[in-house]
Amino acid sequence: MSMNKVSWQSPSNIALVKYWGKKSGQIPANASISFTLDSCHTRTTVEWEQIEADGAPFHFEIFVDGEEAPDFRPKIETFFQRTAELLPFLPSVRMRIDTSNSFPHSSGIASSASGLSALSLCMGDIALQMGAVDEEGFERFCSILSRLGSGSASRSVYGGLVVWGQHKDIPGSNDSFAIPYPHHVEHVFSTYRDTVLLVEVGQKSVSSTKGHGLMNGHAFAEARFKQAEENMSEMIQHLQTGDLHHFGELVEAEALTLHAMMMTSRPGYMLFRPNTIEILEKVRTFRTEEKVPVHFTLDAGANVHLLYPASAEQKVHTFVEQELKQYCKDGRYIHDSVGGGPKRLTE
Numbered sequence: 139m140s141m142n143k144v145s146w147q148s149p150s151n152i153a154l155v156k157y158w159g160k161k162s163g164q165i166p167a168n169a170s171i172s173f174t175l176d177s178c179h180t181r182t183t184v185e186w187e188q189i190e191a192d193g194a195p196f197h198f199e200i201f202v203d204g205e206e207a208p209d210f211r212p213k214i215e216t217f218f219q220r221t222a223e224l225l226p227f228l229p230s231v232r233m234r235i236d237t238s239n240s241f242p243h244s245s246g247i248a249s250s251a252s253g254l255s256a257l258s259l260c261m262g263d264i265a266l267q268m269g270a271v272d273e274e275g276f277e278r279f280c281s282i283l284s285r286l287g288s289g290s291a292s293r294s295v296y297g298g299l300v301v302w303g304q305h306k307d308i309p310g311s312n313d314s315f316a317i318p319y320p321h322h323v324e325h326v327f328s329t330y331r332d333t334v335l336l337v338e339v340g341q342k343s344v345s346s347t348k349g350h351g352l353m354n355g356h357a358f359a360e361a362r363f364k365q366a367e368e369n370m371s372e373m374i375q376h377l378q379t380g381d382l383h384h385f386g387e388l389v390e391a392e393a394l395t396l397h398a399m400m401m402t403s404r405p406g407y408m409l410f411r412p413n414t415i416e417i418l419e420k421v422r423t424f425r426t427e428e429k430v431p432v433h434f435t436l437d438a439g440a441n442v443h444l445l446y447p448a449s450a451e452q453k454v455h456t457f458v459e460q461e462l463k464q465y466c467k468d469g470r471y472i473h474d475s476v477g478g479g480p481k482r483l484t485e
């Protein structure tokens with residue numbers, strides 16, 4: 139019997155206002171907004187066939203870059219446990235999951251966002267074929283699945299600017315699934331570039347999931363959630379007017395606050411490295427001296443994302459090559475752009 143096949147490419151995303159802390163389960167403590175990237179993506183193929191249910195909740199094999207990858211099983215098992223009700227056909231399918239990233243795993247380039255969204259889009263496609271969801275509800279359904287896999291993944295189901303989490307100034311915003319950003323956005327932001335500077339490649343010392351957990355009972359948690367709410371409102375203004383200076387100031391403040399929350403957790407921890415700090419300082423000096431609108435942001439890791447409009451591309455590329463590359467692990471960095479989105483690879 140031939141296997142059925144679904145295949146998706148789904149990008150990573152970079153948050154401008156960060157999701158850090160959960161109310162309960164996979165419900166965010168505050169709304170967040172991100173740019174979906176393009177070149178940093180995961181490609182996942184699920185080959186599947188129907189089988190007689192045998193009492194087991196799911197049956198799958200997982201291959202990463204063509205090699206069987208048992209280390210990835212626990213994360214995927216958790217995903218299937220959390221999504222079991224939405225995917226009622228799970229016990230009666232057998233799947234072979236093949237996945238590969240365009241960037242290093244666990245490098246802090248939000249590989250869980252692209253990985254879990256790519257898998258969710260594949261599962262959504264199977265759900266379509268099984269009649270568990272219709273075309274109209276497809277993206278929303280996949281965003282819910284993605285959220286259950288990893289919160290930030292809920293935003294990767296759409297291209298462009300994406301919001302996840304209920305916010306008073308964003309109609310339709312919701313804690314369960316992400317939505318495309320609904321307000322006016324100045325044209326300059328559609329030209330934005332993101333250069334990811336790989337300061338450290340490898341497993342992080344503290345996972346994001348654990349970090350979110352440390353926001354429970356955190357001395358500054360309530361102040362942070364209130365600030366994030368206000369920062370979302372402020373972001374709406376900057377996206378509307380195209381005020382790159384204040385936009386960038388806010389983006390950098392969000393990044394530093396994220397890491398400040400980590401440092402002031404109990405126990406506190408640091409994910410940035412000396413080279414991260416070297417880069418942040420160099421970026422600020424370069425911006426002031428050269429008057430180039432380039433700003434940094436950070437995920438929950440040591441790597442730095444540089445955000446800038448296409449008009450600054452040449453200057454920033456030269457700056458990265460001449461002054462920042464030396465702080466990157468093996469001199470590695472990735473030039474990416476915003477405006478990508480997930481792509482179905484099967485007909």
Ligand code: DP6
Binds near residue numbers: 157164350
């Ligand atoms: C720092 O989405 O990885 O990237 O929901 O526990 O899987 P889980 O966490 P995850 O958190 C990442 C948060 C962040 C900021 C952001 O993307 O908003």
